Amino acid sequence: EAQVTQNPRYLITVTGKKLTVTCSQNMNHEYMSWYRQDPGLGLRQIYYSMNVEVTDKGDVPEGYKVSRKEKRNFPLILESPSPNQTSLYFCASSTLTAGPYEQYFGPGTRLTVT
Amino acid sequence: DAKTTQPTSMDCAEGRAANLPCNHSTISGNEYVYWYRQIHSQGPQYIIHGLKNNETNEMASLIITEDRKSSTLILPHATLRDTAVYYCIVWGTSGTYKYIFGTGTRLKVLA
Numbered sequence: 001e002a003q004v005t006q007n008p009r010y011l012i013t014v015t016g017k018k019l020t021v022t023c024s025q026n027m028n029h030e031y032m033s034w035y036r037q038d039p040g041l042g043l044r045q046i047y048y049s050m051n052v053e054v055t056d057k058g059d060v061p062e063g064y065k066v067s068r069k070e071k072r073n074f075p076l077i078l079e080s081p082s083p084n085q086t087s088l089y090f091c092a093s094s095t096l097t098a099g100p101y102e103q104y105f106g107p108g109t110r111l112t113v114t
Numbered sequence: 115d116a117k118t119t120q121p122t123s124m125d126c127a128e129g130r131a132a133n134l135p136c137n138h139s140t141i142s143g144n145e146y147v148y149w150y151r152q153i154h155s156q157g158p159q160y161i162i163h164g165l166k167n168n169e170t171n172e173m174a175s176l177i178i179t180e181d182r183k184s185s186t187l188i189l190p191h192a193t194l195r196d197t198a199v200y201y202c203i204v205w206g207t208s209g210t211y212k213y214i215f216g217t218g219t220r221l222k223v224l225a
Contacts, residue, residue, distance in 0.1 A: 056210075
């Protein structure tokens with residue numbers, strides 16, 4: 001089954017404790033992306049990657065890091081989480097080789113930073 | 115800045131057509147119009163996309179104006195399960211490759 005998986009689905013952590021949210025896709029997609037969603041603000045793109053070792057900032061990259069060492073994986077790293085990073089996070093992927101280029105989204109990770 | 119403008123919320127009676135408008139006056143020639151929807155806090159789901167012609171699939175129809183500055187997503191026979199937030203996005207395979215979702219339209223289908 002074609003899918004995007006994220007782990008963990010729920011995470012409660014404390015300020016300053018480094019964490020990684022994993023994202024993996026099994027569709028051989030070139031494009032991968034991370035979003036955060038906060039009440040009333042819709043989805044905002046954090047980082048995206050157009051292929052292995054190619055990443056770029058979205059609209060809200062501050063406080064986050066990403067890496068794309070393998071095509072299927074695109075982890076989101078919070079080196080020193082703060083309470084304002086409490087949010088619902090989505091990973092997504094899409095092909096860039098042929099249309100319609102629609103994004104496939106993971107189920108989301110709900111992060112709480114206390 | 116959002117590249118699209120959508121109404122914040124809309125209601126629609128069950129069984130009637132839901133027409134969701136979107137303005138994208140700054141769309142460039144090689145950008146597509148995409149529609150996604152998000153039910154509760156699930157991951158958004160792709161609905162349909164188009165470049166300049168009207169499009170139809172099993173979920174919806176997309177009407178794009180001739181000048182491409184606006185579009186309308188049509189759910190022909192809305193059901194209660196269509197209650198969701200609908201996002202209109204413009205995106206293309208040239209330029210920045212960023213996605214800008216905006217805040218979408220919250221559609222409530224009423225029984």
